[in-house]
Amino acid sequence: MTYRQISQDEQEKHVTAAGTTGATIWLTGLPSAGKTTIAYELAGRLRDEGHRVEVLDGDEIREFLSAGLGFSREDRHTNVQRIGFVAELLASHGVKVLVPVIAPYADSREAVRKRHQQEGTPYVEVHVATPVEVCSVRDVKGLYAKQAAGELSGLTGVDDPYEEPDSPDLRIESHHQTVQESTEALYALLTERGLA
Numbered sequence: 001m002t003y004r005q006i007s008q009d010e011q012e013k014h015v016t017a018a019g020t021t022g023a024t025i026w027l028t029g030l031p032s033a034g035k036t037t038i039a040y041e042l043a044g045r046l047r048d049e050g051h052r053v054e055v056l057d058g059d060e061i062r063e064f065l066s067a068g069l070g071f072s073r074e075d076r077h078t079n080v081q082r083i084g085f086v087a088e089l090l091a092s093h094g095v096k097v098l099v100p101v102i103a104p105y106a107d108s109r110e111a112v113r114k115r116h117q118q119e120g121t122p123y124v125e126v127h128v129a130t131p132v133e134v135c136s137v138r139d140v141k142g143l144y145a146k147q148a149a150g151e152l153s154g155l156t157g158v159d160d161p162y163e164e165p166d167s168p169d170l171r172i173e174s175h176h177q178t179v180q181e182s183t184e185a186l187y188a189l190l191t192e193r194g195l196a
Contacts, residue, residue, distance in 0.1 A: 020051055022091035023195045024084075024116060025186070026099045028109060028165060029128030030157040031143050032135040034174035034182065035100035038128065041183040043098055046196065051096050056083055058101040071154045077108045084112030091121045096195070104156045106163040122195055126186060127168040132157045134175045 025042075027035040036057060043053045061083055062069070069075040080103045087097040103109050109125065116123035135157070136144040146152035147159065154160045165171075170189050172182045190196035 022094040023122035024087040032138040033128040033130035039098040039100040080108040104162045
């Protein structure tokens with residue numbers, strides 16, 4: 001029996017005892033789409049119900065785990081794979097991991113999904129499908145204004161590609177509903193899958 005199998009066996013006992021299953025919930029979408037807001041709203045609700053929850057915020061990951069990486073396609077892929085590895089590791093230990101990270105490339109997101117499938121860890125992909133016109137008005141971090149002023153290049157969805165998921169587990173149109181409604185839709189999906 002390998003170490004990983006022993007670890008999984010022990011984890012299954014823990015999950016049964018604690019009555020909770022870990023999962024990664026990845027929220028992909030353009031900058032200022034509402035990913036992080038929805039993630040923190042859901043995190044609060046899940047914590048209130050006794051779940052162990054972590055939010056892997058893209059900006060924090062860039063600062064602490066992926067410092068030194070740029071925004072080339074290769075560096076973005078590396079960043080997403082690092083986040084996916086950490087998320088799966090936490091989720092395999094019974095944590096609900098919310099990941100509000102752009103992850104602009106379909107192949108990077110698919111690699112993360114496959115890692116979870118190989119490990120038998122639940123994975124939910126959510127596309128926060130807010131149009132770029134709405135995101136640029138929200139402009140939470142001032143990125144769209146900087147890009148328009150020529151101070152920033154490589155902005156996802158403007159002058160760098162964003163490959164929308166073809167068949168996400170859930171598509172949220174946050175520009176047509178409140179944060180609470182968006183969160184409720186995601187919570188309902190998790191409940192349906194036995195994850196909430």
